[in-house]
Amino acid sequence: MILLDHVTKKYPTDPHPALDEVSLHIEPNEFVFMVGKSGAGKSTVIKMITKEENPTSGNITVGGIDLKYVKKRYIPHYRRRLGVVFQDFKLLPNRTVYENVAFALEIAGFSSREIKNTVPKVLEIVELSDKAKKFPSALSGGEIQRVAIARAVARQPKILIADEPTANLDVLTKSEIINLLQRINDSGTTVLVTTHDENVVNNLRKRVITIKDGRIVADQKDGGVYRLDRASAEAAARAAALARAQAVGEAQARAEQVIRNAEAQGRTNLFNDRPQPVRRVRTMKTEKRPLSETPLYSIRQAKPKKAAPINVMTSRDPFAVATSVKAPRKASSISTKSKKTMKPKRSVI
Numbered sequence: 475m476i477l478l479d480h481v482t483k484k485y486p487t488d489p490h491p492a493l494d495e496v497s498l499h500i501e502p503n504e505f506v507f508m509v510g511k512s513g514a515g516k517s518t519v520i521k522m523i524t525k526e527e528n529p530t531s532g533n534i535t536v537g538g539i540d541l542k543y544v545k546k547r548y549i550p551h552y553r554r555r556l557g558v559v560f561q562d563f564k565l566l567p568n569r570t571v572y573e574n575v576a577f578a579l580e581i582a583g584f585s586s587r588e589i590k591n592t593v594p595k596v597l598e599i600v601e602l603s604d605k606a607k608k609f610p611s612a613l614s615g616g617e618i619q620r621v622a623i624a625r626a627v628a629r630q631p632k633i634l635i636a637d638e639p640t641a642n643l644d645v646l647t648k649s650e651i652i653n654l655l656q657r658i659n660d661s662g663t664t665v666l667v668t669t670h671d672e673n674v675v676n677n678l679r680k681r682v683i684t685i686k687d688g689r690i691v692a693d694q695k696d697g698g699v700y701r702l703d704r705a706s707a708e709a710a711a712r713a714a715a716l717a718r719a720q721a722v723g724e725a726q727a728r729a730e731q732v733i734r735n736a737e738a739q740g741r742t743n744l745f746n747d748r749p750q751p752v753r754r755v756r757t758m759k760t761e762k763r764p765l766s767e768t769p770l771y772s773i774r775q776a777k778p779k780k781a782a783p784i785n786v787m788t789s790r791d792p793f794a795v796a797t798s799v800k801a802p803r804k805a806s807s808i809s810t811k812s813k814k815t816m817k818p819k820r821s822v823i
């Protein structure tokens with residue numbers, strides 16, 4: 475239905491191409507989201523399809539028509555085959571809803587009988603029959619957008635293109651508009667929607683073409699999601715993981731320093747300034763307990779080379795350092811001095 479074949483578009487005033495070798499094929503009756511940040515090239519794709527602009531190189535075929543053969547004077551005829559809802563679309567302020575839709579048919583050459591038949595049906599589709607006599611100033615943002623869609627679909631085009639149709643609308647109205655576009659698509663119209671609204675795209679799970687810097691960077695045929703935001707989310711996750719790894723590294727470094735200081739001072743117990751006799755530790759029989767249950771201070775005494783690094787230095791999670799080290803079971807068995815010194819030392823780790 476729509477075919478872009480290695481399309482490049484360079485605007486004279488812009489050194490970078492707005493579109494760079496873009497190729498895409500949209501099948502009849504597809505519902506496609508084209509997403510990307512502002513300046514990515516979405517509007518330029520639409521301008522290529524509507525022949526508002528010509529490509530610098532490459533071919534465009536729409537509904538079997540090769541656009542390079544559409545002469546200037548036939549462009550209005552060609553455009554009548556398309557329904558387009560522009561982002562900055564304005565309704566005629568001094569005409570009613572009915573007249574605004576009727577006007578679109580008038581300029582397309584419909585007879586007054588055809589207009590009388592068609593407009594009520596279209597207003598019914600967009601659920602605005604009861605607002606037919608209202609002027610645009612009396613309509614909400616969502617209703618204005620529905621009139622714009624009604625105007626675009628009144629001629630029953632095979633292709634409907636909507637440029638940011640949900641911009642500046644609240645969540646509920648956005649979903650009404652998208653439901654309406656879905657219904658139009660269900661009736662056999664190919665729908666191409668540009669947006670940078672992540673929720674709209676991710677809720678519908680349609681084909682999603684992602685444009686970045688004038689290139690297609692992703693084309694998800696079904697169940698698509700907004701790739702750019704996903705990429706941002708992944709970048710954020712990577713940054714968080716890096717920060718986390720750094721935090722772990724810092725925690726490890728601090729732990730190593732604490733151990734080195736303790737060892738330099740001849741201490742074998744991190745939480746007790748006073749060196750403990752090794753014999754006393756052996757009588758505590760802590761070696762057979764699972765590591766997680768073993769108090770840090772006794773491990774350090776019993777197996778100073780292995781036990782302390784396991785609890786303090788090899789943990790992947792800096793928070794796990796605190797949680798994996800259990801407090802001594804019998805606090806009363808620790809000397810008053812060691813109880814006093816316990817808190818500050820643990821907080822260092």
Ligand code: ADP
Nearest residue numbers: 485487488492511512513514515516517518519
């Ligand atoms: P989007 O619709 O994704 O926001 P556009 O297609 O409007 O992106 O723009 C793509 C690039 O082309 C941008 O860098 C923009 O500045 C440039 N551009 C768009 N229209 C023109 C123009 N008429 N003249 C010069 N540069 C333009």
